[in-house]
Amino acid sequence: xxxxxxxxxxxxxxxxxxxxxxxxxxxxxxxxxxxxxxxxxxxxxxxxxxxxxxxxxxxxxxxxxxxxxxxxxxxxxxxxxxxxxxxxxxxxxxxxxxxxxxxxxxxxxxxxxxxxxxxxxxxxxxxxxxxxxxxxxxxxxxxxxxxxxxxxxxxxxxxxxxxxxxxxxxxxxxxxxxxxxxxxxxxxxxxxxxxxxxxxxxxxxxxxxxxxxxxxxxxxxxxxxxxxxxxxxxxxxxxxxxxxxxxxxxxxxxxxxxxxxxx
Amino acid sequence: xxxxxxxxxxxxxxxxxxxxxxxxxxxxxxxxxxxxxxxxxxxxxxxxxxxxxxxxxxxxxxxxxxxxxxxxxxxxxxxxxxxxxxxxxxxxxxxxxxxxxxxxxxxxxxxxxxxxxxxxxxxxxxxxxxxxxxxxxxxxxxxxxxxxxxxxxxxxxxxxxxxxxxxxxxxxxxxxxxxxxxxxxxxxxxxxxxxxxxxxxxxxxxxxxxxxxxxxxxxxxxxxxxxxxxxxxxxxxxxxxxxxxxxxxxxxxxxxxxxxx
Numbered sequence: 001x002x003x004x005x006x007x008x009x010x011x012x013x014x015x016x017x018x019x020x021x022x023x024x025x026x027x028x029x030x031x032x033x034x035x036x037x038x039x040x041x042x043x044x045x046x047x048x049x050x051x052x053x054x055x056x057x058x059x060x061x062x063x064x065x066x067x068x069x070x071x072x073x074x075x076x077x078x079x080x081x082x083x084x085x086x087x088x089x090x091x092x093x094x095x096x097x098x099x100x101x102x103x104x105x106x107x108x109x110x111x112x113x114x115x116x117x118x119x120x121x122x123x124x125x126x127x128x129x130x131x132x133x134x135x136x137x138x139x140x141x142x143x144x145x146x147x148x149x150x151x152x153x154x155x156x157x158x159x160x161x162x163x164x165x166x167x168x169x170x171x172x173x174x175x176x177x178x179x180x181x182x183x184x185x186x187x188x189x190x191x192x193x194x195x196x197x198x199x200x201x202x203x204x205x206x207x208x209x210x211x212x213x214x215x216x217x218x219x220x221x222x223x224x225x226x227x228x229x230x231x232x233x234x235x236x237x238x239x240x241x242x243x244x245x246x247x248x249x250x251x252x253x254x255x256x257x258x259x260x261x262x263x
Numbered sequence: 264x265x266x267x268x269x270x271x272x273x274x275x276x277x278x279x280x281x282x283x284x285x286x287x288x289x290x291x292x293x294x295x296x297x298x299x300x301x302x303x304x305x306x307x308x309x310x311x312x313x314x315x316x317x318x319x320x321x322x323x324x325x326x327x328x329x330x331x332x333x334x335x336x337x338x339x340x341x342x343x344x345x346x347x348x349x350x351x352x353x354x355x356x357x358x359x360x361x362x363x364x365x366x367x368x369x370x371x372x373x374x375x376x377x378x379x380x381x382x383x384x385x386x387x388x389x390x391x392x393x394x395x396x397x398x399x400x401x402x403x404x405x406x407x408x409x410x411x412x413x414x415x416x417x418x419x420x421x422x423x424x425x426x427x428x429x430x431x432x433x434x435x436x437x438x439x440x441x442x443x444x445x446x447x448x449x450x451x452x453x454x455x456x457x458x459x460x461x462x463x464x465x466x467x468x469x470x471x472x473x474x475x476x477x478x479x480x481x482x483x484x485x486x487x488x489x490x491x492x493x494x495x496x497x498x499x500x501x502x503x504x505x506x507x508x509x510x511x512x513x514x515x516x517x518x519x520x521x522x523x524x
Contacts, residue, residue, distance in 0.1 A: 024441035031448040034464070042459040043314050050313060175291030182298040191306050 003097060004105045011109040029070075030121050036062050036191060037125065051196035057222055060134040061193055063122050064221050068214040069190065070118035072152040076106045077160040078177060084167035090260040107157065134222065141224050148217040151236045155209050158243035165247070168254030189215025193222075209243065212236035270370055275377040278344075282379050293380055300333065300384070307455070318458035323399035324486060325455065330392040331482040332454040335415065336447075337381045337388060339422040345376030346426045350439040358434075359521045373426060396485070407487045414481040414497065421477045421501055424508040431508065434515035453478035473500050 015022050040062055044055040053061065080103065083089040092099045126133070136142070163180060167173045184190065187210035194215050195202055205211050216232055283289060307329055311322045320328070349372055352358040361371050396403065403411075425446050433439040449472050457465050457475040469475030476497050483489050 018438075020436055020438050021441060024438065024445060028441065028445055028448050031445065031452065035448075035452045038460050038464075039455065042318055043310060046316060047314060170287075172285060172287045172291070175288045175295070178295040179291055179298065182295045182302070186298060186302040192310070197309075 004101060007097070007102060007105045008109050011106050012113070015113060026117050026121065029066075029118065030125075033062075033066055033121065033125060037129070037131070041131070051193070053193060053196070056132040056134040058193070059131045061218055061222055063126075063133070064218045065190060065214055066122060067115070067118050068149060068152065068217050070114040071111055071149055072156045072213050072217075073184065074110050074114040075156065075160050076110050077103065077157065077164050080161070080164040081167040081173040081177075084164070084258070085171055085173070087260055089258070103161075111153070136221050136224065138224050141220060144225060144229070145217055145220045148212070148220055148233070148236065151233075151240055152213045152217055154240050155236070155243055156213050158240070158247040159209070162243070162247045162250050165250045165254045168250075168257050183210060184213060187211060188213045189218065193219065195219065206232055206235065209236075209239040212239060267366065267370060270366055271374060274371065274375040278376045279379045289380065293383065296380060296384055300388075303454075304329065318456050320456055320458075321399075323395050323401075324482075326395050327392065327399070327485065328456050328479060328482045329454055330388055330395065331415075331485075332450070332478040333388045334385065334392065335418045335422070335478055335481070336450060336454075337385050338419060339426075341378050341381035341385070342374050342419075343422070343426045344378035344381075345372055345374065346429055346439070346443060348376065349430055349433050350437060353433055353437050353439075356521045358519070362516075362519075369427070372430060373423070401485070403485055404487060407484055410484040410489065410494065411481050414484050414494075417497055417501055418477040418481060421473060421504060424501070424504045427512050428508040431511040431515040434519050449474045450478060456482075470496070470500060473504065476500060 037059070040058050041055075043050055044058065048054060050058070080089070083092075092102060136145075159180065160177075163177050164173065166176060187194075187205055187208055189211060194205055194211055197205070212232070212235070216236065220229065304326070307325060308322070311317050311325045315321065317325045352361065352372065358368075358372070361368050364371070426443075429439060429442045429446060432442050449468060452460075452468055453474040457469055457479045460468065465475070469479075480489065480493060480497060
C-alpha cells in the first residue's frame, strides 16, 4: 500500500513541475465554462422556461455537468498509448508494482486534482455572476447521484483504456480518441440536457454508454429520484460490465502481441 | 517573393503527402471534424429554433455567424497547423536548423505544414453558408459584401498575429499546446454573436483579445450592421496587434538559447 501512496505523491508533484502548463490547462476550463454559461443565460433572457427546464435548473445543469465531466472524463489513460508506442510501457511490466493498481492510483490523483480545481472555478463563477441556482434538497438523491458518477467513471475508464490499448497493434491511436471525444460531446450531454431531444432520439441514446458518463448523473441531481431511473441504471451497469469484459479481452490479447519496440 | 512562394508550395505539397500517408488517420480525423461540426450546428439550430432569437439575432443570422466562424477557423487551421508542432522544435533545439536556413523561419514554423483536412472541410461550410444566406432572403449589398471580404482578410491577418504570438510565447516558456488551445477556446467564444456576453467581457473579447473582431464582425458586415467606426477600430487593433506580436517574436529570438540542442 505504501508504494501506491508514494506513486500518488509523485504524481501529484508532477502537476506542480510544469506550473504554467497547469495554470493554462485550468484557464481553458474557465473559458469553456463561461462560454456555455453565457449562452444559456442569454437563451433565458426572453423566456422563463425552455425545453421544460427553468433558468436555475439549466444553469445548475451546466455547473453540475462541468463538475461531473471533471470527475468522469479526467483521465491519464490516454498517456498509456504514448507509453506503449515509445516502449516506455515495458517499465510497468518490469517494476514490482501492479500495472492496474498503478494506473488506478494515477487516475484517482488526477480526478482528485480535477475535482478540487473545478469546485474552485465553479465557486468563482458563482461568486462573480451570482446566477440563480437549483439546489437538490432531497438528501436521498445524493447517494444515487454518487453511485451513477462512479458507474460513469468506470465506463469512461474502460473506454479510454481500450482506446489506448489500440497502440498494441497500431500507431493510429489519436484519431479513434478524437472521434470518442466528439461522440462524448454529442451523446454525453456536455452542452445541453439530452432529455430535451425528441423522445425517439433520446430513448435511442440511452441504449449507448455515452449518456451514463455525465448526463445521467446530472439528470439524477436535477430531477431527483423516480421509477423511470431503474431501467437506465440497469443499462448503465450492463454497459459497465460489457466494457470491463472488452477491456480485459483487449488487454490479454494486446499484451501477448506487445514487443516493447522502441526500447 | 517568387522563391518564397516556391518554398511554400514545396512544403505544402510535402505536408499534404505526409498527411495522406496515414489513410486511417485521415478518415478518422475527417469523421471527427464532421461529427463536431454537425453536433454543434444541430445544437445551435435546435436551441435557437425554439427560442426564435439569440441576442436579438434570428435563427438564420445565428447560423451565419456560426458558419463564418467555421470558415475563418478552418482557414486558420489549414494555414497554421505547423504551430501545433512547434514545441518539440524548441525543446529539442531543432529550431536552430530552421533559423539557420536562408529563408524566413515563419515559412517553416508558421505556414510550413498546411492541413489538407481543413481544406476539405471548407467546401461544405461555404455551401451551407450560401444556402443559409439564400434562405434568409438577405439582399446583400455589394458594398456590404466587399466590407465582408475585407474583414475576413483582416480576420486572417489577426489570426496570423495570434499564431506568431503563440510561437513567441513558445520560445519564452516552451509552452505551446495550451496557449494555442486557449486561443481556440477564445475564438470559439465568438462562434456566436459576442452580444450574448455582458460587459466588460464583451469588450474584452472584442477589443483586448480581438476574437470578436475576427469572427463576429465579418458576419455583421453581411447583415449591414456595421458603422465606419468599427472598420477604423478593426484596422487600428490589427496594426497594434501586429506590432505587438512581431515585437514579442523578435524579443523571443533574442532570448532563445537553443538549450535543447
